[in-house]
Amino acid sequence: MLQTVLNDLGIAVFASSGAMVAIRKGFDLFGIAALGVLTGVSGGVIRDVFLGVHPPTSIQHWPNITVAVAATAVATLTAKHLIRFNHIVLPLDAVGMGFFATSGAAFAVDHGASWFAAVLIGMTTAIGGGIIRDVLVREIPMLMRPADLYAVPALIGATAYAVIDYFGPQWIGLAVGTVLATTLRLAALVFGWRLPTGPPDLIVGEGS
Amino acid sequence: MLQTVLNDLGIAVFASSGAMVAIRKGFDLFGIAALGVLTGVSGGVIRDVFLGVHPPTSIQHWPNITVAVAATAVATLTAKHLIRFNHIVLPLDAVGMGFFATSGAAFAVDHGASWFAAVLIGMTTAIGGGIIRDVLVREIPMLMRPADLYAVPALIGATAYAVIDYFGPQWIGLAVGTVLATTLRLAALVFGWRLPTGPPDLIVGEGS
Amino acid sequence: MLQTVLNDLGIAVFASSGAMVAIRKGFDLFGIAALGVLTGVSGGVIRDVFLGVHPPTSIQHWPNITVAVAATAVATLTAKHLIRFNHIVLPLDAVGMGFFATSGAAFAVDHGASWFAAVLIGMTTAIGGGIIRDVLVREIPMLMRPADLYAVPALIGATAYAVIDYFGPQWIGLAVGTVLATTLRLAALVFGWRLPTGPPDLIVGEGS
Numbered sequence: 001m002l003q004t005v006l007n008d009l010g011i012a013v014f015a016s017s018g019a020m021v022a023i024r025k026g027f028d029l030f031g032i033a034a035l036g037v038l039t040g041v042s043g044g045v046i047r048d049v050f051l052g053v054h055p056p057t058s059i060q061h062w063p064n065i066t067v068a069v070a071a072t073a074v075a076t077l078t079a080k081h082l083i084r085f086n087h088i089v090l091p092l093d094a095v096g097m098g099f100f101a102t103s104g105a106a107f108a109v110d111h112g113a114s115w116f117a118a119v120l121i122g123m124t125t126a127i128g129g130g131i132i133r134d135v136l137v138r139e140i141p142m143l144m145r146p147a148d149l150y151a152v153p154a155l156i157g158a159t160a161y162a163v164i165d166y167f168g169p170q171w172i173g174l175a176v177g178t179v180l181a182t183t184l185r186l187a188a189l190v191f192g193w194r195l196p197t198g199p200p201d202l203i204v205g206e207g208s
Numbered sequence: 209m210l211q212t213v214l215n216d217l218g219i220a221v222f223a224s225s226g227a228m229v230a231i232r233k234g235f236d237l238f239g240i241a242a243l244g245v246l247t248g249v250s251g252g253v254i255r256d257v258f259l260g261v262h263p264p265t266s267i268q269h270w271p272n273i274t275v276a277v278a279a280t281a282v283a284t285l286t287a288k289h290l291i292r293f294n295h296i297v298l299p300l301d302a303v304g305m306g307f308f309a310t311s312g313a314a315f316a317v318d319h320g321a322s323w324f325a326a327v328l329i330g331m332t333t334a335i336g337g338g339i340i341r342d343v344l345v346r347e348i349p350m351l352m353r354p355a356d357l358y359a360v361p362a363l364i365g366a367t368a369y370a371v372i373d374y375f376g377p378q379w380i381g382l383a384v385g386t387v388l389a390t391t392l393r394l395a396a397l398v399f400g401w402r403l404p405t406g407p408p409d410l411i412v413g414e415g416s
Numbered sequence: 417m418l419q420t421v422l423n424d425l426g427i428a429v430f431a432s433s434g435a436m437v438a439i440r441k442g443f444d445l446f447g448i449a450a451l452g453v454l455t456g457v458s459g460g461v462i463r464d465v466f467l468g469v470h471p472p473t474s475i476q477h478w479p480n481i482t483v484a485v486a487a488t489a490v491a492t493l494t495a496k497h498l499i500r501f502n503h504i505v506l507p508l509d510a511v512g513m514g515f516f517a518t519s520g521a522a523f524a525v526d527h528g529a530s531w532f533a534a535v536l537i538g539m540t541t542a543i544g545g546g547i548i549r550d551v552l553v554r555e556i557p558m559l560m561r562p563a564d565l566y567a568v569p570a571l572i573g574a575t576a577y578a579v580i581d582y583f584g585p586q587w588i589g590l591a592v593g594t595v596l597a598t599t600l601r602l603a604a605l606v607f608g609w610r611l612p613t614g615p616p617d618l619i620v621g622e623g624s
Contacts (some may be wrong), residue, residue: 022352023406030359030403031352052470054260055316055325062324076406083410108471116478117471131552136339138348140554144438144447151446195446198439198492202499230560231614238567238611239560262468263524263533270532284614291618344547346556 003103006178010096011064012071013089015040016082018133019072023079025137035133036072037065043128047104047121051111090189094153098182101126101154102161102174109170115162122158126181127151146197149188157181211311214386218304219272220279221297223248224290226341227280231287233345243341244280245273251336255312255329259319302361302393303386309334309362310369310385314378323370330366334389335359354405357396365389419519422594426512427480428487429505431456432498434549435488439495441553451549452488453481459544463520463537467527506605510569514598517542517570518577518590525586531578538574542597543567562613565604573597 018039022032041058048056058064075082082089104125108118127143127150134141143151161177187193197203226247230240249266256264266272283290290297312333316326335351335358342349351359369385395401405411434455438448457474464472474480491498498505520541524534543559543566550557559567577593603609613619 019406023410024412025348026354026405026411027352028354028403028405030357031349031354032406034352034359049257049465050471050475052260052468055258055321055329059258059328060322060325062322065324065328079407079410113471114476114478116481117476120475120481121471135343135551136349136352138346138554140441141447141552144443144450144552146442146444146447149446151450195444197442197444198435198448199495202439202495203442204440227614231618232620233556234562234613234619235560236562236611236613238565239557239562240614242560242567257465260468263466263529263537267466267536268530268533270530273532273536287615287618343551344557344560346554 003099003174006095006099007064007103008067009092010100011040011067013092013096014043014129015068015071016075016089017093018129019075020079020082021133021137023076029076032076033069033072035136036075037068038136039129039133040068040071041065041129042132043100043104043125046128047107047125050117050121050124051108051113053111091186094182094185094189095178097126097150097154097185098157098178098180101157101181102177105158105161105177106165106170106174109162109165115166118162119155119158122161122177123151123154126154126158146194148185149193149195150185152195153181153184153188156184211307211382214303214307215272215311216275217300218308219248219275221300221304222251222337223276223279224283224297225301226337227283228287228290229341229345231284237284240284241277241280243344244283245276246344247337247341248276248279249273249337250340251308251312251333254336255315255333258325258329258332259316259321261319298397299394302390302397305334305358305362305393306365306386306388306390309365309389310382313366313369313385314373314382317370317373317378323374326370327363327366330369330385331359331362334362334366354402356393357401357403358393360403361389361392361396364392419515419590422511422515423519424479424483425508426516427456427483429508429512430459430545431484431487432491432505433509434545435491436495436498437549437553439492445492448492449485449488451552452491453484454552455545455549456484456487457481457545458548459516459520459541462544463523463541466533466537466540467524467529469527507602510598510601510605511594513542513566513570513601514573514594514596517573517597518593521574521577521593522581522586522590525578525581531582534578535571535574538577538593539567539570542570542574562610564601565609565611566601568611569597569600569604572600 015036019036022035045056101122105118105122108121131141157177160180161173164173223244227244230243253264309330313326313330316329339349365385368388369381372381431452435452438451461472517538521534521538524537547557573593576596577589580589
């Protein structure tokens with residue numbers, strides 16, 4: 001039950017972020033819905049392709065994409081206001097990211113992945129949608145450029161899940177991993193935690 | 209028989225469109241062939257990856273890619289003339305799109321997809337190649353920007369197929385879905401049917 | 417044993433090339449590691465997705481990604497020097513490309529692919545990582561633009577493997593295919609072998 005709420009929340013927030021980017025780029029309504037849906041569910045679709053779940057869950061069953069479409073509709077109708085509420089959207093996005101990283105790792109373990117694979121697939125579940133979104137709108141993925149930590153909290157949350165699941169019950173791993181990834185992401189936003197770049201004098205051009 | 213003709217026609221037209229884009233971008237002959245083949249068969253390859261058909265049909269069996277390579281060769285040799293025949297290419301493209309949307313949905317149903325998944329996979333079969341083409345040449349996918357309807361006819365054709373297949377024989381669904389998607393696309397071209405964007409005052413930059 | 421060395425060498429060289437691009441673009445350390453890993457292992461991951469190997473080998477087992485991460489770390493620490501050693505990196509890259517094309521084809525044959533599919537999948541194993549790298553940094557894939565032959569040697573090496581494997585023992589095919597692809601690539605670099613573009617007067621814009 002709580003897992004369904006967190007899953008739908010994550011998809012809705014991710015889809016809204018995709019829809020907002022599409023609106024800013026001047027996409028038409030199909031493009032807005034498509035980018036929203038792809039941002040919302042692509043992480044899970046990649047997870048399922050890697051694990052051999054055919055067809056991917058979000059495609060075979062209607063709830064995830066329905067939530068994503070509804071979220072893009074709401075985002076489009078309220079776009080003028082939504083754009084000023086980043087201080088609400090970013091924390092919700094952090095919760096979705098944390099839950100996807102951890103539940104993606106759990107799903108991978110349940111489908112025969114190694115611990116190593118579970119951590120990678122968990123992180124991919126959390127960040128895949130954002131990467132697909134950025135590639136489709138011709139941006140360099142935000143996750144790879146210097147910005148407040150996002151992928152690293154996902155990686156740590158998925159790792160925490162795998163370690164705890166190895167020793168104890170899965171639900172504790174899910175809870176701790178989700179809270180840990182979300183908290184680290186929120187802390188990165190508040191304190192501006194970033195990773196350094198490579199040697200600065202080798203950077204060429206505008207870098208974006 | 210008719211299905212083979214429509215399949216080969218669709219692949220050839222899609223591959224030609226990819227080859228023309230590659231020629232305009234100054235790609236070399238391998239790049240032209242590669243972009244043509246990817247535009248021609250990627251929709252079906254994505255369909256097969258989603259459905260767990262390994263290796264994807266177009267890769268395992270030679271006819272589809274052979275047709276695509278032949279089409280890129282013809283397109284390259286006749287490029288100077290082909291560029292003036294959009295009024296012939298666009299209707300053929302509409303037929304290919306309509307057939308791929310519908311036959312992709314039928315293929316999905318035959319491989320265990322739900323009705324919901326069949327509609328989505330049918331649409332993806334029709335539009336996947338064009339999206340891959342645009343991403344590879346660093347364009348925002350044409351399908352997402354304001355332009356005469358393309359993906360929506362594919363979605364409607366695949367939906368019509370699924371509804372009819374639920375009640376009656378598959379071949380009627382195939383015929384009706386293909387004709388419906390193709391007709392809607394042609395009508396969109398003739399009458400300039402488009403979807404609106406989101407709030408125009410939120411659009412930033414050049415939008416392309 | 418030799419195969420493990422060639423595999424690790426190929427992944428390390430590919431990963432370094434991804435890391436160098438990421439450093440030049442101003443990515444942060446996560447972005448550098450991610451682009452390095454994706455460049456190093458994506459060819460093999462696509463190969464496994466096409467063949468139904470779940471989860472893909474590089475994700476399920478730790479050695480490949482560990483090699484890739486180590487290579488990106490070394491590349492980052494030595495970037496200022498590495499940038500001047502293209503005359504060493506390019507030949508090593510040619511060896512990696514040749515081995516991936518051939519071993520990818522062999523892996524495909526061992527997993528039920530047709531000869532036709534094996535050739536395509538071998539080439540994809542060799543060039544997939546570079547294409548993913550270029551798409552993620554918003555460049556048109558280098559392989560498709562006029563430049564010294566790269567994909568064509570991969571295609572020829574994979575074809576040589578398939579022909580030899582059809583008649584004789586697999587290891588001869590592996591050896592001949594790898595040497596042939598690598599040699600052709602090195603010759604293309606030395607002699608500046610390139611393919612022509614399409615009709616030059618149809619090329620528009622900057623072409624990059």
